[in-house]
Amino acid sequence: MSNPTWGELVENNVGRFGDLVAGIDPSLPEIPAFFGQGNEGAAWIGDFVNFILDTIEGHVGFVKFQSAYFEACGLVGLAALSAGMKRAREAGIGVILDAKRGDIGATAAAYARAYLTPASAGGSADFEADCLTVNPLMGPDTLAPFVDCATRFGKGLFVLCRTSNPGAGWLQDKMAGNRLVSDRVADLIGGYGTVPDSASRLASVGAVIGATAPNEGRRLRQLLPRTIILAPGLGAQGGDPASIHSLRGDIPGDLLVPVSRGLSRVEDRGISASDYRQLIISRIEAFKAAIAYDYAGRRTRLA
């Protein structure tokens, strides 16, 4: 059976589990000590990924793997990333790979083969994601191979638009000609339109807009009525869950909210496995309650 498209995953999984995305950013000093005990080298990372997937299944419909933490653990980390991505996709969880790739066209095409191309079409499938984060700084030509690949294989993309970090405004809130840089990126994203994907009225090319800048987010949402926004920044970065709705449009599924450390980081590293599992589940439910939203009544405007 073929894998669902990104549009189908958004339609089905948001409907079943809501718009919270479990972020997997494995960092040994911030997780319970039992993961490191008796584990040679970086083998803890595979155990951690499996623990998180065991815990979140049935509670969230999406995971976001942060590639950097896996790369930092070398080959063991890459093996854990590959196994975790495959396992999540087999379970029907939508997999976002946060790798923020972007380069000249030929190299971007190689990245697109690595992360968005099924084995049946020449990809290795080792790191095949449903959706990938990409960096537009080098210009539209460098996004084209990703967009082509996403269109051909029913994948999603999230283009960095207005990021959540404290220094985001240094460039993204500056004028480029008569437009803000982030608005120009939004124009580019909106210009890709709704990629033909019968399951969804939302475009497959989405935008990363941080939950830490609700005013910028509100402005950008006006420019992007059919775009899925990936909004990191709740939890450890201090974004306010109450203002997350400024990033919503009118279509269920148009906002996905990833939380990483806010779900998995612990103060007490001596916590037991069963208490840790309960803690993560209770945090998931608390975030879901904090961002819950009823689209009814706004649904018809863009129909």
Ligand SMILES: O=c1ccn([C@@H]2O[C@H](COP(=O)(O)O)[C@@H](O)[C@H]2O)c(=O)[nH]1
């Ligand atoms: O603007 C951005 C883009 C990506 N990220 C990534 O999201 C998570 C956030 O982690 P938390 O622990 O929930 O703060 C992390 O992987 C970032 O690389 C972002 O934060 N902001």
